[in-house]
Amino acid sequence: MISAASTITAAGDGFTAPGPANFEYPELFSVGGVDVTKPMVQLVLAGILVLAFFWMASRRAAMVPGRLQFAGEGAYNFVRNSVGRDIIGSHDFQRFVPYLVALFFFVLVNNLFASIPFIQFPTFSRSSMAYALAGLSWLIYNGVGIAKHGFVGYLKLQSIPSGVPAAMYPLLVPLEFFSNILVRPVTLALRLFANMFAGHLLLILFATGGLYLVSEYGGAVGVISGIAAWVMAILVSFLEILVQFLQAYVFVLLNAMYIQGALADEH
Structure with a gap:
């Protein structure tokens, strides 16, 4: 497979490797002069799906939960206990749980869009959307820290490590x-x-390379290499589902850690 791909590259047979251009989508429609693209629609759709799931899971809450309520409670408690309580601490975590739960499932659904047929695009593979979400997180954990310690106190807490000699401040503070x-x-x-x-x-x-090797390169080498590429595409697809979950978890875990650090009395 590697030698076949190298031969194709050397021969210049016309295979165009995927790149950033594959992540650019034309506008679907325009609203008030704003061009709306597929990733933008996915953001709205993810928000609707998360809201609808938890609303449906909680609207008929009972002492003996049904399947949907059980799933909703399990999803909520997963983030509440393993991220909120364990990271932020039992004293302060509860008021941040709604944000952490919404954040986790919003990121997860947008990531899983990459594995859903007919959508097949991870929303946060567009850097602007990932940075916008990180910017919101930045405002929240810094706002929490300033609200508790005051502006000057918070900057001091975040910039001056405790137990460090003053002579080290010019190096460490920046x-x-x-x-x-x-x-x-x-x-x-x-x-x-x-x-x-x-x-x-x-x-x-892997998907387009396999198609090119089978249909254009041809021969036994092309067919075998193409099929191997498709097998790799399937395996990577399963790996990607795990990565999509882990990245949502890591994102919300770091948010919780930053909130905990902003609330802490010592750095």
Whole structure:
């Protein structure tokens, strides 16, 4: 398979490797002068699906839950207990649970869109959308910290490590400020975007590469290599489902850690 792909590249037989252009979608329609694209529709659809699921799961709550209520409670408790309570702490976590639950399932549904037939596109493989969500997280955890400690107190907490000699401040304070205040939303978004982008790009490569090898390159080498590429596409698809879940979990876990750090009295 590798040698066949190398031969194709060397021969210049016309295979166009997937790239950023595959993530650009034309407008579907325009609203008030704003061009609406497929990823934008997916964001709205994900919000509707998450809201509808939890509304339907909770609208007829009973002491003995039905299947839908049981699923909703299990989903809610997963984020509430394993992320909210365990990371933020039992004293402060409850008021952040609605945000963390909504955030986790919103990111998860948008990630899973990549594996759903006829959609097959991870919303957060568009960097602007990942950075917008990280920007919202940045506003929330910094706002929480400022509300508790005051603006100056919060900056001091995030910029001056406890137990460090004052002589080290000129070196550490700029690094701590840069790391805790400025870099966090960038790395938060970049982790989500890069994983969704790379996974989808890999799937396109194996799928279209396999088709090219079978239909255009031909011969025994082309057919065998093409089929092997399709098998890899199937395997990567299953791996991507795991990655989609893990990236949603990591995103909300880091949000909880940042909130906990903003509320803490010591850095």
